[in-house]
Amino acid sequence: MTIAESTVFETLESNVRGYCRSWPTVFDTARGAWLTDENGKDYLDFFAGAGTLNYGHNNPVLKQALLDYLIGDGITHGLDMSTVAKRRLLESFxxxxxxxRGLDYKVQFPGPTGANAVEAALKLARKVTGRTTVLNFTNAFHGMTLGALSVTGNAAKRAGAGVPLVHATPMPYDGYLEEPEDLSWMRRALDDSSSGLDKPAAVIVETVQGEGGVNVARAEWLRQLAELCAVRGILLIVDDVQMGCGRTGPFFSFEIAGITPDIVTLSKSIGGYGLxxxxxxxxxxxxxxxxxEHNGTFRGNNAAFVTAEVALRHYWSDDRLETATLAKGERVHRHLATLAAAHTGVSTRGRGLVQGLVFEDxxxxxxxxxxxxxxxxxxxxxxSCDEVVKLLPPLTVTDDEIxxxxxxxxxxxxxxxDGL
Structure with missing residues (x-):
């Protein structure tokens, strides 16, 4: 018996599928900020592949570079071999x-995903310091593999591990305790030999917690965190997987605080085209x-190197994208603030083009x-309770589309x- 095309997802694909349950249609094509399903209905995309498509779907500049590379028989899979595509990316980066930005970083290609980057960062921090504990934050999300889950806050996601998640200790994120200075407990616990907290190898933090509910850390708090780590010889890891590549305005989300993390993780839109x-x-x-010592088969996605390099040259050779993103973000924020003011039990928060509408119910x-x-x-x-409607439009979204x-x-x- 042939599985009907209309039900093949339900009959053959695993129950683990998620987004398709919220958006029950079959998408066919995409361009810019729009997706079109197989019936020809258009959808404006304020999701952007969970922040993977900062430059939109099938960006024509990136697409042409990719097509030219493929037509020229460019290397697609290269492990960690040296290639022309990788050299160009590294030079442009x-x-x-x-x-x-005055940053003297070495660059590691850990694998294709944000979770790969987080796992490598944690592993490196422990290797360098010889310590095992990592401090993370309430409502954090860093990925679904075991190491990344250990520093993730959400109980439902952590439960999927099936094993104890150890060697990580959560601390209150900025605003979690609704007090003006939330690092006092961390500082006290680190400096008190009877607190029971072992000196950590690293602290891992998102400057804006996207999956955690669009929780925005203040620049002052981030500076205090960086100083706290530096004084105590603790490595600071900034997870910029979703908030990097211009999502909050500047290329790195931590630039607003004027800090220099010891380690930074990037993924999602760093590939430019969604690769x-x-x-x-x-x-x-x-x-x-x-x-x-740390490797993986798909570290050398040269097609992604090509589109990433073109995205850097096209969008980051000046400050036009950053300026436009901040202006668009302010416009979205003003609209959401007005909308929230019109409804009790609704508020808004965000930075740049990650904005959230928060519902008490x-x-x-x-x-x-x-x-x-x-x-x-x-x-x-x-x-934590899916109480936030999160907006992540492409950074290239037009004013009319907004x-x-x-x-x-x-x-x-x-x-x-209105209950309609």
Whole structure:
């Protein structure tokens, strides 16, 4: 018996599939900020591959570079061999990103995903320091592999590990305790020999917790955290997998605080086109790996190197994208603030083009996302109880598209709040 095309996902694909349950259609094509399903219905994408498509779907500049590379029989899979595509990427990354920011990082290609980058960063921190404990933060999300899960806060995601998640200790994120200075407990515990807290190898932090509910750390808090780590010889890892590559405005989300992390993880939009790619950046003296000590088959996705390099040259040779992102983010924030003010139990928070609409009644956030989908807008929920409607439009989204998307979102909120 032939499995019907309309049900092959339900009958053959694993129950683990997730996003397709929130967006029950079959997508066919995409361009810019739009997706089109097989029936020809268009959807404005304020999800952007969970932040993987900062430059939009099938960006024509990146697509042409990729096509030219493939037509020329460029290497696609290269392990960690030296290739022309990798050299060009490294040179552009050095010249356009690192040098202008005064960053002297070595670059590691750990594998294709953000979780690969986090695993490598944790492993390196423990190797360099000889210590095992890592401090993470409440509501953090760093990936679904075991090491990344150990420093992730969400109970449901942690439960999927099936084994104890050890050698990590959570600390309160900025604002978690609703006090003006949330590092006092960490500072006290680290300096008190009777606190029971072993000196950690590293602290891992997101400057904006996307999956955790669009929780935004203050620049002052980040500076205090960096100083706390430096004084005590603890490595600071910034997970910039979702918030890097311009999502909050500047290329790195930590630039707003003027800090220099010891280790940085990047993935998602670093590949430019949505192709799998991840980087670990480390202070030069921390590069203590022996050859092959950390490896993986898909470290050498040269197609992603090509689109990543073109994205850097096209979008990061000046500050136009950063300036535009900050302006668009402020516009979205103002609209959400006005929308929140019109409804009790609703608030907003965010930075740049990651913005969230927070519902005291978490069930309403899920309903808003469902109604928005029905009207042609893709948004997802985040937060410990899925209480936040999270907006992650491509950074290349146009003003008209922002107007259209916010209009749909406003109607969806009105419909849900009015009980229609």
């Amino acid at each position: 050095r010249d356009l990103i690192l040098t202008p 799998p790619m991840a980087l670990v950046l480390m202070r030069r003296e921390l590069d203590q790996w022996a050859p092959g 978490a069930s309403q956030a899920t309903k808003v996302c469902r109604v928005a989908f029905e009207h042609g807008l893709l948004v997802e929920t985040s937060g 107007t259209h998307g916010l209009g749909i979102l406003t109607r969806a909120v009105d419909i849900v709040r």
